[in-house]
Amino acid sequence: MSNAIVNLRQVSKGFNDGDKYHQVLNEINLCINRADTVALTGPSGSGKSTLLNIIGGFEFINQGELLLNSSNTANWQDTHWSQFRRQHLGVVFQQFNLLTPLNVRNNIAFSLRLNQQRWTPWCDYLIEQLGIKDVIDRNVETLSGGQQQRVAIARALAHKPQLLLADEPTGNLDEKAGQQVMALLTLLALESQTSILMVTHSNECASFMQRRWHLEQGKIHE
Numbered sequence: 001m002s003n004a005i006v007n008l009r010q011v012s013k014g015f016n017d018g019d020k021y022h023q024v025l026n027e028i029n030l031c032i033n034r035a036d037t038v039a040l041t042g043p044s045g046s047g048k049s050t051l052l053n054i055i056g057g058f059e060f061i062n063q064g065e066l067l068l069n070s071s072n073t074a075n076w077q078d079t080h081w082s083q084f085r086r087q088h089l090g091v092v093f094q095q096f097n098l099l100t101p102l103n104v105r106n107n108i109a110f111s112l113r114l115n116q117q118r119w120t121p122w123c124d125y126l127i128e129q130l131g132i133k134d135v136i137d138r139n140v141e142t143l144s145g146g147q148q149q150r151v152a153i154a155r156a157l158a159h160k161p162q163l164l165l166a167d168e169p170t171g172n173l174d175e176k177a178g179q180q181v182m183a184l185l186t187l188l189a190l191e192s193q194t195s196i197l198m199v200t201h202s203n204e205c206a207s208f209m210q211r212r213w214h215l216e217q218g219k220i221h222e
């Protein structure tokens with residue numbers, strides 16, 4: 001059986017821009033295996049977020065095949081996508097999308113409950129490692145940007161997903177804090193054998209990943 005979690009075969013994607021069609025991804029082939037960590041770089045507008053959105057099922061491809069855990073997603077209904085996201089996917093996007101009326105613990109617990117999972121010692125370990133234990137009972141709205149980012153990472157990894165999609169996960173942190181969070185993120189992902197696909201503009205952040213893909217003019221170069 002294939003070890004691939006994500007497999008794109010000849011995938012193309014574009015958008016209608018007025019009366020013109022704007023091709024963003026052009027017959028892309030790629031594969032992410034278990035515990036692979038990949039930095040995705042490329043100029044602004046090259047399609048990095050679009051690629052993440054496709055893999056998370058937030059955007060659909062125009063052409064080609066997207067396989068997740070060797071299953072072709074072409075015929076997946078919404079429920080199948082929701083199930084995949086809840087069980088196997090963690091996301092950290094630039095906007096943390098935390099639930100603002102809730103405290104740190106409940107943000108993580110709510111996300112676990114969606115997947116019928118409970119709080120485990122792994123969650124306590126994440127909180128401890130990410131340095132947010134002292135703020136666990138505070139409303140996330142009252143936290144700094146850096147603390148909120150750490151909560152978003154804890155929430156994304158709490159159910160030990162197969163795959164973490166991260167879009168500039170340290171974009172709101174200064175360089176030192178960003179590197180510290182990257183070191184933690186990669187360590188925690190390794191411990192849970194989670195694969196990472198991370199969009200970044202920073203060479204320092206990219207250097208934490210095992211592989212680097214550069215997206216430009218619709219094509220990926222490794």
Ligand SMILES: Nc1ncnc2c1ncn2[C@@H]1O[C@H](COP(=O)(O)OP(=O)(O)OP(=O)(O)O)[C@@H](O)[C@H]1O
Binds near residue numbers: 051
């Ligand atoms: N829903 C959409 N409708 C129309 N055009 C879109 C849509 N989403 C993305 N695009 C276009 O597709 C192109 C790629 O956008 P995308 O956000 O994926 O780039 P990016 O590489 O992530 O950029 P950045 O580094 O600036 O975040 C851009 O030209 C963008 O305007």
